[in-house]
Amino acid sequence: MEQKPESQLSWSKESEKVLNLFKAIHKVYRDHLYQKSRQYGFTGPQIGLIMGLHKNPYSTLNELSDCIGLSKSTVSGIVERLVCQGVVIREIPENNRRIVRLSLSPEWQKDNALYELLNKYLYNVLEKATEEEMTKIITGLEILYELISKDDDV
Missing domain, CATH: 1.20.890 (cAMP-dependent Protein Kinase, Chain A)
Incomplete structure (x- = not known):
């Protein structure tokens, strides 16, 4: 087995350290996000969907599924619950009646x-x-x- 030069080995260790720190920071922030979301009565996936719609308003179900990394059927169930709670609204564009655009309700955004x-x-x-x-x-x-x-x- 061919050995890598020392410079490549140290780069590998350093890049692993960066990756591990990045993951650790993300986990701490995500855990805080989920803790706060539970105080407002939301699950982790629900808050992920809310944040996804905040960043990408008027997304379709497929776009939102790709954005948050959950299956379309899972996202569909989450959307249904959030629609019932008045958090998410569905809109059918006049120029394309075959798609449904999702967004956060203005009322929820104002009061949250x-x-x-x-x-x-x-x-x-x-x-x-x-x-x-x-x-x-x-x-x-x-x-x-x-x-x-x-x-x-x-």
Whole structure:
């Protein structure tokens, strides 16, 4: 078996560390998101769908299924429950009566503080960082973004 040069081995260990940190940060934030969502009477998948519609309003069921990584039948059930709760609305566009667009109801968006709480959580965490730490965080994230957005192999 051919051994990799030491520079490639150290890169592998470092890239694994970045990946593990990224996953750990995502898990902590997701756990906080789910904890807050339960306080508002939502399940994890429901809050995932709500956040998906917040980022991509007027999505179809297929688009939403792809966005949040759940099967179409699962998303359909979640949508049905959220429609009954007045959170999600279904709209059939005049120019294409064969599709149904989904969005968050304006009434729910107006009266819901969940987004504010989630943004406040991250804001409060970052507020504790020193100026030097914030600069490092921003620089690191900008570098990661640049590397990911330039990678044609993905």
